[in-house]
Amino acid sequence: MPPAPQTRTSTTPMRRRLVLNGGEDIHRCLVCEIRDQSVCNAIDDNELAILAKASKQLSLPPATTLIEEGSAAQAFYNVTAGTVKLFKSLPDGRRQITGFADVGHFLGLTNAGTYSFGAETVNTVQVCRFMRPQLEILLNDYPLFERRLLAEVTDELAEAQEQMLLLGRKTARERVASFLLARMVHRPCQVKGEENIVSLPMTRVDIADYLGLTIETVSRTISSLRREKIIAGTDHHGIRVLSPTRLQGLASGQEHS
Amino acid sequence: MPPAPQTRTSTTPMRRRLVLNGGEDIHRCLVCEIRDQSVCNAIDDNELAILAKASKQLSLPPATTLIEEGSAAQAFYNVTAGTVKLFKSLPDGRRQITGFADVGHFLGLTNAGTYSFGAETVNTVQVCRFMRPQLEILLNDYPLFERRLLAEVTDELAEAQEQMLLLGRKTARERVASFLLARMVHRPCQVKGEENIVSLPMTRVDIADYLGLTIETVSRTISSLRREKIIAGTDHHGIRVLSPTRLQGLASGQEHS
DNA sequence: TGTGAACCTTGATTTAGATCAAACAATTCA
DNA sequence: TGAATTGTTTGATCTAAATCAAGGTTCACA
Incomplete structure (x- = not known):
């Protein structure tokens, strides 16, 4: 040009x-x-x-x-x-x-x-x-x-x-929930009807280094959230949030209150 | 006036x-x-x-x-x-x-x-x-x-x-060392000849809440640094740094290298 | 389309720091 | 001055997450 x-x-x-x-x-x-x-x-x-x-x-x-x-x-x-x-x-x-x-x-x-x-x-x-x-x-x-x-x-x-606050005071579960929630809120998926899809372009190592955890703990925690039907996996770099409310509760530490 | x-x-x-x-x-x-x-x-x-x-x-x-x-x-x-x-x-x-x-x-x-x-x-x-x-x-x-x-x-x-970096990746010892060092560097004691005195106006609870630890861990770590003659206590709200070099090494995780 | 490399998951075990518990200063103020 | 309160230290035990270990997937590219 x-x-x-x-x-x-x-x-x-x-x-x-x-x-x-x-x-x-x-x-x-x-x-x-x-x-x-x-x-x-x-x-x-x-x-x-x-x-x-x-x-x-x-x-x-x-x-x-x-x-x-x-x-x-x-x-x-x-x-x-x-x-x-x-x-x-x-x-x-x-x-x-x-x-x-x-x-x-x-x-x-x-x-x-x-x-x-x-x-x-x-x-x-x-x-x-x-x-x-x-x-x-x-x-x-x-x-x-x-x-x-x-x-x-x-x-x-x-x-x-x-x-x-996350790094100093939250549990592994709360950290992962906070991370997924923040990415859902701040970088919403543009495709209609797919609002609750969180894109994770980074690797598990990057997520771990962001959350102050190990890759094993991140992986286990995501698996556990999936087992509890709070999230569902699309592939490794995309996650569908099934219950934003529960995720929000988890992220702010209100799981057992 | x-x-x-x-x-x-x-x-x-x-x-x-x-x-x-x-x-x-x-x-x-x-x-x-x-x-x-x-x-x-x-x-x-x-x-x-x-x-x-x-x-x-x-x-x-x-x-x-x-x-x-x-x-x-x-x-x-x-x-x-x-x-x-x-x-x-x-x-x-x-x-x-x-x-x-x-x-x-x-x-x-x-x-x-x-x-x-x-x-x-x-x-x-x-x-x-x-x-x-x-x-x-x-x-x-x-x-x-x-x-x-x-x-x-x-x-x-x-x-x-x-x-x-401190909250996500440092050990308790490294956190306390970093904290003391940062306070020594950024708020140097004005009195001449007392350059290495760190003033700690806050309580142990505050230090713990700043470093993402419990008061017990903060207390134990300070005691341990004192036992090793890296620092010396003046009273609970003042600490004399005996070896700024070792403290610096500790703070950046170079204890065993 | 197959193969190696990079990445991810799951399980077993260990450990740093949390929690629980109790005694010991320091400070306040009656 | 001394009783209550608040803050600190130290010890025993527990646990969440790290570390160690081994498969399983995915992806890049030949």
Whole structure:
């Protein structure tokens, strides 16, 4: 696709020239289907060319390292397709997945010069990459963008606190139930009549590393929920929730009350 | 102390009048000793009267509820003295402390209309309280303030991720070591020659609820570290670290490598 | 379409930390 | 000052989840 001619208006300040170096299709952001799910919806329609130029779209195969733990913080990513796992590790290899970033989520924000976490694709992923200087220009020039990012980070912090409650105080059963429920609520299956299908693109190892359990415990717990007809298996990467109510009760520890 | 006369300059936009309703000493922020440790350092010296008027200083006794879990989000607090614990609970009473906010830290930021967490003072605490509308005015009028807040929340998220690694993957010994080390590093004792003294204003119950353990395990672990001469007790609320190196090794799981 | 590798499940056994129990400080306040 | 209360330590026992072990599935690709 040939790049469309630049149609900057006279009101655009000169320093925005700095971001106009991507060489990508400037219509990319205009036609982006998930824009209103992400921080990019803070940029006005007639400024989207600037956003497109500030970022570069990348398509990444499964198990690609996006961010190496401890490496220099150079880029910021917005996920437009697929799922990325974020994690922290101990020297002996123990790993904790701190979150899954799927469609509409960003990753790579940090104050330090180096990333304190790693990031790897779970499946085939599309991201828009913003290099740090470009990101800073966006933050400076678009107050709404900064506000949106603040809101997004605040939400992530609330999610992290919920996960601390899970890791510190919930049983294995409660953890698995919480996980399935959260994925059902936050990433509902789009197909009609299939609302209660939870997609699990990640492996059991990833689920275990997210829930602070072993793969054996995750597997046993899922089997047990299946035996009790609370869930039903479609295949290993999809689960149908038969009783959202019971799952909800389990997740908040109200099994025997 | 009588309130000093208002000396607003002619450049102050009219809508800032909205924040000029505190009736407090407008010099409070100017003489605030911990201003440069907090988000307030984003406000220029000659604008500090606005900050003082936008907030109200409160002195709170130990065990005061600042934020009720699930209550309407009406205020934002900046801690200027003492320590506040933030927590989340399950219906049956299990509790996870998600962090301790001490001097210089803020609390109460949320996107939702209600707080998803609770907050209670550990000891005698001084806070500056900003009501939501005032906070929003500050965010709108002072880009630096907003930027500083974004940085602060980003840091908190990184801390939360570190805590998830602790809760999900560390042993009791590693958790206690990490906790002592983090408190030593982030809240160093000011007294000269006493650099390795860690102050623990919270009870064992609080430490246990922060580390995802029971009080018995916390107590036993501290006793064991004392027996091994890695730490020495001053009293129950103070610990001297005898070997920061060994503690650091323990905290990152390198005990037997 | 078959074969190896990666992934998942189930069973037996072990263990770190929880729970139960009791004594021992420290702090409050009458 | 001392009795009550709250907080801490230590010991004995239990258990949820880890570890160890072995099959069973699924998937990629030759």
